[in-house]
Amino acid sequence: VLAYLRLIAFPKDDLSLGRIINVPRRGIGDATLEALAQLAAVHQVSQLEICARAQEFPALSRTSGRLQLFATLIERLRQALLSDQMSFPEYIEWVENETGLVQDILDQQEKSKADSVDRIENLKELLSDAVEFDQNRKTQIEQLAGSGPAQQPDTADDHLILATTLPDILNAFLERAALYSEMDNDAGEQDFVRLMTIHSAKGLEFKAVFLVGAEEGLFPGYRSMASESDIEEERRLAYVAITRAREKLYVTTARSRLVFGQTQSLMVSRFIREIPDEYMDERGGSRRGDRSAEFGETPKIDNPFVTAAPARRGPAANGPVRPTASSPAPTAMGQTGPTASGPAKKGIDPASVHPGDRVRHTSFGEGKVIRVDPVAGDAILLIEFGKVGQKRMLSRQASLEKL
Structure with missing residues (x-):
């Protein structure tokens, strides 16, 4: 996901493009990637631009449609970023879904359930990091508003104070991620705590x-x-x-x-x-x-x-968090974030779904729950929809309602 975010923020980042252009699989092989790199070098443009213009190059004729679809996806994600219509956590969640990463995990579940669980956990942990990052940013802005003239920031985290638009927040988030990576690789001879499993x-x-x-x-x-x-x-x-x-x-x-x-x-x-x-x-x-x-x-x-309280979206209050059982549930990766076309539709609490339950999907109609596999605070549902057959969906994400 970080590679997707880097390419969205920096369309000329060819390294990130190489990491994600075939994740999920798009039928783009090594020969195509090599041709992309050569054409980008010859024309002195980014590989993403070559993808967008793929029909112009005979060497890419067999995969031009796939490359252009990928370029269109990145452009759509970038335009949503620039429109600045979502909160940062909502945007991260939306990217995870729109890129097909979540659906790819569901499709691969039968082959490797353990791997699917781990991958979903990784996506949700990134969302947790985004929620916490946004809370810290809002807290710093609140503190700055009450502390007089702003001082020049000199660290990556200090830049959070200046980040108010969605593109700036994403840049600050990626900058912090890069800084932490450098710190991990530069322990030197100083005393430090070694992180390990x-x-x-x-x-x-x-x-x-x-x-x-x-x-x-x-x-x-x-x-x-x-x-x-x-x-x-x-x-x-x-x-x-x-x-x-x-x-x-x-x-x-x-x-x-x-x-x-x-x-x-x-x-x-x-x-x-x-x-x-x-x-x-x-x-x-x-x-x-x-x-x-x-x-x-x-x-x-x-x-x-079981959620005790939602992750707060507003500026963090002073003192420890005081969860309440009556607090509404937050938006998590299991619930689709807002899109440019309208607000998200909520899914079903996974704790309330059982085999044999009847549900209704906005596209597939009525169906019967065949299996419920709990995973990372959510559940993968196997649902029989009659004419369209069986579908796997994340309980919190899918546009479902119980009947």
Whole structure:
């Protein structure tokens, strides 16, 4: 998705074009890509411009239609950006859907369910990042308005203060992503915390270890919570993580967390609650309680992706987030964002859908739910629509209503 966003923002970015021109698959092979690069070099224009003019070049005659469709897609996404009619998170969600990335995941589900889950999670995490980025930007603008004359920004994050239009916000977002990438590649000889998965840490030891996100739904992950054997496997991973520390182990949990675009309060991980008290020095809270209870809510353990409160779109208020059960649900990747033609149609809460339910789709008419596969706070529905056959759809995304 980042490569799509870079090409939308910078149409001359040939490197990004090469990464996405065939994602999802468009039948554009290596020979065509090589011809694109050669023609762009000869004519001293971008490869995207060559795609738009593909019918002019005999070397591209076999794929000219596909190349022009791709160029038209990028131009449409770019015009939506320049029109500045959506919020930043809405635009990211819209791009994820309009590029065909979401539908490609659904189409590939039967071949590799685990891979489909991971890819959907990646898309939703990018949306979470966009929501958080936009909240921080609005907060900085609010603070700037009350702090007198603006000072010249000197870091990537400071540029957020100046970003008010959708194109500028996207540029700032991409600039920050590039800065973080450079920081990851330039650790030098200074002291730093090395980021790694628990699997990759096997066999290694460190003086100090930070285990972050020790919460139900994250560790153990929500996909493991339905199987005792999967829970035991993650318990073994917890043992691996804890025993990587030679001297000090820091375990952190969040009071509230933005997960897949939604603010949630999760319980402290069972693996941490199982550690004897004499080995723990607790700061800032109790692992015996749960985060929802701290806010006066009923704990929601069985379904860690039940939303406690929406990710706020306005400027962030001072102090911690105080979720309320009555707050309306936010727009997440599972719900289609606004398009140039009108507002988005809401989908169905995945928790309310079961095999055998009757639903109505705006295009396919009435159908029967055959299967429900929970995934990343959403669900992939297999629906039988009679004459048009079976279709796979994301519950929150599709234009569906229960009958």
